[in-house]
Amino acid sequence: MENNILHTHSDEELLQQFFATHSEPVEDDGFTxxxxxxxxxxxxxxxxxxxxxxxxxxxxxxxxxxxxxxLLIVLGFFPRVWSYLLELPVRWVTLVANYDWDNLLVQLxxxxxxxxxxxxxxxxxxxxxxxTVLLSVLTVQQLVRREV
Amino acid sequence: MQRLSDIALIAQVVTLGSERAFxxxxxxxxxAVRRFLCRLTGGDQMRADDLAQDTFVRAxxxxxxxxxxxxxxxxxxxxxxxxFLDDERKRPSYSLDEADDSQMVALADxxxxxxxxxxxxxxxxxxxxxxxPEAERTCVVLQCVEGQNIREIAQITSLPENTVKxxxxxxxxxxxxxxxxxxxx
Numbered sequence: 629m630e631n632n633i634l635h636t637h638s639d640e641e642l643l644q645q646f647f648a649t650h651s652e653p654v655e656d657d658g659f660t661x662x663x664x665x666x667x668x669x670x671x672x673x674x675x676x677x678x679x680x681x682x683x684x685x686x687x688x689x690x691x692x693x694x695x696x697x698x699l700l701i702v703l704g705f706f707p708r709v710w711s712y713l714l715e716l717p718v719r720w721v722t723l724v725a726n727y728d729w730d731n732l733l734v735q736l737x738x739x740x741x742x743x744x745x746x747x748x749x750x751x752x753x754x755x756x757x758x759x760t761v762l763l764s765v766l767t768v769q770q771l772v773r774r775e776v
Numbered sequence: 777m778q779r780l781s782d783i784a785l786i787a788q789v790v791t792l793g794s795e796r797a798f799x800x801x802x803x804x805x806x807x808a809v810r811r812f813l814c815r816l817t818g819g820d821q822m823r824a825d826d827l828a829q830d831t832f833v834r835a836x837x838x839x840x841x842x843x844x845x846x847x848x849x850x851x852x853x854x855x856x857x858x859x860f861l862d863d864e865r866k867r868p869s870y871s872l873d874e875a876d877d878s879q880m881v882a883l884a885d886x887x888x889x890x891x892x893x894x895x896x897x898x899x900x901x902x903x904x905x906x907x908x909p910e911a912e913r914t915c916v917v918l919q920c921v922e923g924q925n926i927r928e929i930a931q932i933t934s935l936p937e938n939t940v941k942x943x944x945x946x947x948x949x950x951x952x953x954x955x956x957x958x959x960x961x
Binding site: 646651653654670679683 | 955
């Protein structure tokens with residue numbers, strides 16, 4: 629039994645030594661170029677067009693997101709939201725402290741009446757909406773072309 | 777654990793169809809795939825390169841199905857093994873799978889005293905591996921040459937782990953016997 633265990637250990641060492649001394653690097657020698665040529669040859673026209681549309685769609689999505697962020701910054705959306713959020717706890721504390729429980733409905737309506745002053749104007753919202761619609765139309769056009 | 781560069785390259789190939797990213801993947805893993813196939817084909821580098829090319833073409837076509845449940849190299853070697861088996865089925869050749877112990881040792885002795893006296897390193901290695909049946913040879917190559925563990929070998933060969941262990945035990949024993957008979961200590 630001990631002999632078998634010793635033999636197994638020395639077998640492992642023997643094999644490790646053998647494989648270590650018989651390993652040779654495999655140089656590329658243009659193999660990658662041949663593979664890529666074969667890969668490109670495999671692609672048919674439909675796949676190439678699908679790839680082109682996929683890249684176009686990704687680029688369009690990225691542009692849409694960037695334009696949206698820029699518009700929000702230009703329209704001053706973030707500072708307004710941030711200041712509103714900062715004021716919110718104070719408003720609520722003040723509201724609760726001065727709250728007239730007998731006039732709950734009146735208080736709620738008063739708060740809702742003041743809310744529109746914090747939001748972007750209708751003009752600003754319309755501009756944002758139009759840009760979103762334009763980008764969506766462009767995307768749909770590309771998808772329709774792909775179907776055709 | 778996946779190399780971060782592999783994950784980034786795979787993401788570029790899958791989302792953008794980037795051939796440049798796939799080329800980098802090929803360059804990074806071609807050595808392991810070609811070396812593995814060369815050992816399976818008994819040192820026939822030309823055949824191994826053809827099979828390796830098919831492997832990477834299939835990988836390109838199926839990369840979207842790579843789920844990162846195994847390493848990328850393990851996934852490639854799995855494809856390579858299947859490509860090899862498909863090619864083997866088309867070839868009419870004697871199968872060593874039914875050879876028993878005494879026949880394998882006899883084959884080893886014959887290969888030692890063959891006409892070709894050249895003992896290049898690769899010849900030594902391929903002659904040594906040639907004494908093993910295909911399944912044992914595959915498992916030994918995957919562990920001893922490619923450094924795959926038993927779980928990965930099981931994934932590559934689609935064999936149960938216990939079967940892989942059994943193949944490794946038998947294969948290594950026969951290989952060690954052959955090496956000792958040929959003067960390796």
